[in-house]
Amino acid sequence: MSETARELNLQTSSSFCSTGAASQSITPHEEACPIVNVHSSNTVNAHCVLLRMPLDIIHEIFRHLYPIDLLRLSRTNKTLRGQLLSRRRSEIVWRTARRNIKGLPDCPAYMSEPAYANLAFNPYCHICFKSSSRADVAWEFKTRYCCDCQSSRDVIWHVSPTRSYFERTLGKDSGVDWRSSVVCYSRSHKLYQKTACEQFAQKVLELRDDPHALDVYTRDMQSHSKLVAQHAKACIKWYKQFLEKRLQDIIARLRGEGWGIDLDEMSKGKFAFLRSDPIILLPNVLSDHEWEQIRDYFTAEMQNYREARLRRERPALIHTRLFDLHQVVHKYALGDRRFRTVEQEYGPKFSDIALMPEIRALVEAPSDVEMQGRDFQRACSQLPTLTEQFDAKRRGILASMLAQRLGRWAPDVSAVDTDVLDLAVAWFHCETCKTYLRVPGVFAHRCQRQYVHDTDPKDFKDRYVYDVAKVSRFHAWSETDLRPIIDEDLASLIVACGLDPDTATAAQLDSLDVRLTCTTPPSWRRRSDKKLVMNWRRAVLSLPALRECETVGWERVSDDDKRRALPIEKKAREATLDEEVNQMFLQCAVCDESWWSQTSSHGDRDLVLKHLRNHHGIPLIVRTFESGKYIYTHPDGIPETPAVWIPVE
Numbered sequence: 001m002s003e004t005a006r007e008l009n010l011q012t013s014s015s016f017c018s019t020g021a022a023s024q025s026i027t028p029h030e031e032a033c034p035i036v037n038v039h040s041s042n043t044v045n046a047h048c049v050l051l052r053m054p055l056d057i058i059h060e061i062f063r064h065l066y067p068i069d070l071l072r073l074s075r076t077n078k079t080l081r082g083q084l085l086s087r088r089r090s091e092i093v094w095r096t097a098r099r100n101i102k103g104l105p106d107c108p109a110y111m112s113e114p115a116y117a118n119l120a121f122n123p124y125c126h127i128c129f130k131s132s133s134r135a136d137v138a139w140e141f142k143t144r145y146c147c148d149c150q151s152s153r154d155v156i157w158h159v160s161p162t163r164s165y166f167e168r169t170l171g172k173d174s175g176v177d178w179r180s181s182v183v184c185y186s187r188s189h190k191l192y193q194k195t196a197c198e199q200f201a202q203k204v205l206e207l208r209d210d211p212h213a214l215d216v217y218t219r220d221m222q223s224h225s226k227l228v229a230q231h232a233k234a235c236i237k238w239y240k241q242f243l244e245k246r247l248q249d250i251i252a253r254l255r256g257e258g259w260g261i262d263l264d265e266m267s268k269g270k271f272a273f274l275r276s277d278p279i280i281l282l283p284n285v286l287s288d289h290e291w292e293q294i295r296d297y298f299t300a301e302m303q304n305y306r307e308a309r310l311r312r313e314r315p316a317l318i319h320t321r322l323f324d325l326h327q328v329v330h331k332y333a334l335g336d337r338r339f340r341t342v343e344q345e346y347g348p349k350f351s352d353i354a355l356m357p358e359i360r361a362l363v364e365a366p367s368d369v370e371m372q373g374r375d376f377q378r379a380c381s382q383l384p385t386l387t388e389q390f391d392a393k394r395r396g397i398l399a400s401m402l403a404q405r406l407g408r409w410a411p412d413v414s415a416v417d418t419d420v421l422d423l424a425v426a427w428f429h430c431e432t433c434k435t436y437l438r439v440p441g442v443f444a445h446r447c448q449r450q451y452v453h454d455t456d457p458k459d460f461k462d463r464y465v466y467d468v469a470k471v472s473r474f475h476a477w478s479e480t481d482l483r484p485i486i487d488e489d490l491a492s493l494i495v496a497c498g499l500d501p502d503t504a505t506a507a508q509l510d511s512l513d514v515r516l517t518c519t520t521p522p523s524w525r526r527r528s529d530k531k532l533v534m535n536w537r538r539a540v541l542s543l544p545a546l547r548e549c550e551t552v553g554w555e556r557v558s559d560d561d562k563r564r565a566l567p568i569e570k571k572a573r574e575a576t577l578d579e580e581v582n583q584m585f586l587q588c589a590v591c592d593e594s595w596w597s598q599t600s601s602h603g604d605r606d607l608v609l610k611h612l613r614n615h616h617g618i619p620l621i622v623r624t625f626e627s628g629k630y631i632y633t634h635p636d637g638i639p640e641t642p643a644v645w646i647p648v649e
Contacts, residue, residue: 050080059093065097065100067098067117069097070084071121074114091113108228120283123283125149157191159190162192165201169201170204174204176214180222180225183225242283243280247274249286251274257295262302265309266305310368318467325354325359325362326354330592332383339589339590345587346444351476363464394443394479398421398428398439398442398479405484406425423506424494424499428485430447430482431482436540449476452470489552492552493536493552496556497556498514515556515557516535516539517532518532518542518546518555519553520553527645529647532644564646568644587633588608588611590615
């Protein structure tokens with residue numbers, strides 16, 4: 001129990017009790033208190049407005065109170081105590097007060113009205129006198145127990161020690177049916193009151209020499225036990241309904257305070273959050289006065305519940321917003337054309353867009369802020385500017401990696417000249433697929449946006465990044481697996497073209513359009529009657545295959561050799577485009593469905609056509625495949641001009 005709940009528990013359970021007296025139980029001897037004239041002159045009476053009233057008016061006031069109110073009044077001073085604990089004078093008052101509690105069973109004949117009220121409504125342990133709304137009411141024992149006292153063997157016995165006690169005290173063959181004679185508390189297991197067991201055993205020992213008296217006594221005890229069990233059963237049922245009514249009253253008050261949404265959510269768990277609250281468990285009829293005392297406490301508790309609920313609902317809300325954003329971004333990508341283009345593969349994808357600070361701020365807006373599609377549409381209107389910033393950031397990252405490798409490193413990425421990416425030596429090695437790439441191909445490369453498989457959220461430091469990946473099915477673009485490949489073999493290749501590796505750009509080499517041949521090919525690529533001719537880009541891509549040589553030598557072929565190689569290159573390129581392996585790079589222009597990542601088939605020409613038919617209703621015709629309208633080839637599937645063999649002259 002929290003300190004706040006404990007304080008409120010004490011306040012609401014004993015607000016009218018005098019210090020120390022509140023923890024005392026009503027005992028039978030209290031009914032024998034002398035009857036005191038309520039109008040006797042004493043110091044207490046002189047200051048008590050209630051005691052200066054006529055007796056009939058006092059009794060009329062008492063009739064409108066609850067039993068717990070009378071009990072508290074009886075503990076304020078001796079005069080009221082004597083008046084309220086007098087069976088002759090106050091029995092009708094107590095009975096009327098008891099009837100003000102709906103459904104409360106009648107007071108049993110073996111209890112007085114004050115003792116019955118004390119048992120039902122006073123949240124104190126009758127053994128240690130600790131205040132606790134969780135003190136269990138043992139109706140069979142006419143006692144409340146806290147958890148410590150109920151588990152104490154000095155107070156309560158389970159069946160086994162009880163049986164051992166009677167066998168030890170009365171003997172195993174005593175013939176006395178103690179099980180039906182001693183009152184038993186039965187819930188999940190049976191319990192017996194130690195003092196009751198001792199009293200029963202003592203009485204049996206006293207009457208052992210008089211079988212008739214013993215038989216009469218045991219029969220009376222058995223009848224009494226049945227009567228107590230029946231009344232306890234009725235009280236248990238009422239007490240459960242009474243606390244449920246208190247819970248519903250507090251819920252109604254909270255709804256009036258504006259907590260309806262949270263209470264509706266809480267109702268799915270049968271109000272477990274409130275049901276176990278110690279203040280809910282107080283055996284009090286909720287009054288306006290008590291509500292004023294506990295309102296702030298429950299407001300704070302409901303605020304805690306709301307914050308916890310929003311934290312629980314937050315992942316689902318983020319997913320919903322991301323799906324809404326995904327639809328908006330997809331429509332934006334289709335544009336007026338209603339088709340995607342290969343150029344868009346080089347730009348930011350959904351996972352990149354969702355991680356942009358301006359877009360992320362919208363998705364992660366507070367839970368009580370309603371985000372709609374039009375909010376994301378307005379944000380997408382800024383995408384041209386955001387895309388420029390995103391591309392500039394990526395170029396800066398790659399330029400910094402390359403500059404560091406070239407010895408031109410700068411501590412600030414923004415200070416690095418991105419023109420370094422235009423150099424002919426600006427190639428990157430993908431550690432995943434072992435491919436050489438340049439800008440802008442590296443921006444579209446699939447390995448830089450890995451497909452999301454069964455990924456554990458714990459693998460992500462940022463849960464939002466995981467949510468984006470799950471919705472997108474792809475990770476955001478990353479340079480993690482890229483490495484610059486500056487080495488001597490690449491430099492010698494550029495020298496063979498007649499340019500300076502430190503300053504030559506890719507555009508200059510493309511403009512020269514020279515053809516090269518390797519002067520030190522590996523043994524498996526040597527032919528005496530032919531030589532292998534390739535352009536400079538194919539030469540770079542061939543470097544991994546030529547690593548068997550200690551050094552790779554390059555030589556520029558003659559213009560005649562180039563002229564002879566061009567028609568062969570054209571045919572070889574056309575043949576490469578028709579290879580089945582390249583069909584895995586066919587991309588749907590209507591959506592960004594990752595159909596190709598869900599199959600191991602790289603040669604199924606009809607796979608993408610089936611996707612178009614099943615998902616978009618586009619007929620399966622060859623013209624669809626060849627038109628380029630619904631399908632385009634991903635940049636990873638656009639092959640470089642192959643190397644070709646030409647005869648040696």
